[in-house]
Amino acid sequence: MNKLPLIAVFFVIFMAGCVGGFEGFKFGGSATTIEAPDDVLLITDAKVVPTPPIPADSTFDLTFLVENTGDAETGKEAKATKIYAFNWGRCEPAMGGKEGYGNANEWKNTTGEALIGIPNQETSGGRTIFPGGGAYLVEWTFRSPTNDELGRVQGICTVQYKVGYDFTALTVTDVNVVSEARLREANRAGETITVTPITSKSKGPLKIDIAIGADQPIREGTTVPIRVSVEDRGAGLTREVGKEALTITFPDAFIKIDCEKGGFKRAVAEKPVYTNAEAMPFIRKETPPLRCDVTMPSATDLRTYTINAQMDYRYELFDETDVSITPTIG
Structure with a gap:
């Protein structure tokens, strides 16, 4: 006659005690x-004017839309939205004197990182982008590098930017x-x-x-x-x-x-x-x-x-x- 070890018998009894309350249910x-x-804000429709290639030592505009897919009526709009460019390669910002942008000495944050934003967003604590499918058009002007800065060969300026916002x-x-x-x-x-x-x-x-x-x-x-x-x-x-x-x-x-x-x-x-x-x-x-x-x-x-x-x-x-x-x- 085969005999189960005592530990195995104990295990069977223990498991039966755990699940027995649900048996048959x-x-x-x-x-x-x-x-x-998932989407709240979208960055869309980026354009460069005039159409590249841009001649050396000249200005061009970079534009894009920040679209808010939120709904103000239900409180789902993005809050305290801030828009910044933080890198532009060998090109340079050329917004000095434009309304709301100040001068190049102001395009830095507290750590000294070079940044450019949009008008009035600092004084307003950020900008709530128009809710319910609205959009804000961002437009930045840059100056391309000179021939000497290019080394008289074709070059590329990569403009990098970010959009930050608060949400729940x-x-x-x-x-x-x-x-x-x-x-x-x-x-x-x-x-x-x-x-x-x-x-x-x-x-x-x-x-x-x-x-x-x-x-x-x-x-x-x-x-x-x-x-x-x-x-x-x-x-x-x-x-x-x-x-x-x-x-x-x-x-x-x-x-x-x-x-x-x-x-x-x-x-x-x-x-x-x-x-x-x-x-x-x-x-x-x-x-x-x-x-x-x-x-x-x-x-x-x-x-x-x-x-x-x-x-x-x-x-x-x-x-x-x-x-x-x-x-x-x-």
């Missing part, structure tokens, strides 16, 4: 995610909790309990992901891991989620929550609101997840709760235009 449905578009990300997700009594009733009747949890993610390049670590509906009293991470879907750049920039809010009925061990700290005293305790770096366009272990509250029959996460951030788009320069004869 039938859950149906699937999660639905609704996502608003928001994600709301459903958590469906079912009572023990309802589960037993469904099991006796051979019924499948079907729910469709909905997750909504707001407009913008940064998307907050809330991952519920259990199939739904979740039995009351069950402790479930909930992981929160941020994904960068945009064409621009942000290096990290700043310390205390991300908050997650649970329903008041959720009274047994452990977030402190998973990278959060309490944001509001005596409220189920938590924030990231440290900055969250982006690694391959996504942050490592933070975690909360949450015990589901009591439920009468079936109850849907919502969890939301919100984050304020600054995002930067980068673009560049190559301008061909040709030496002049003579």
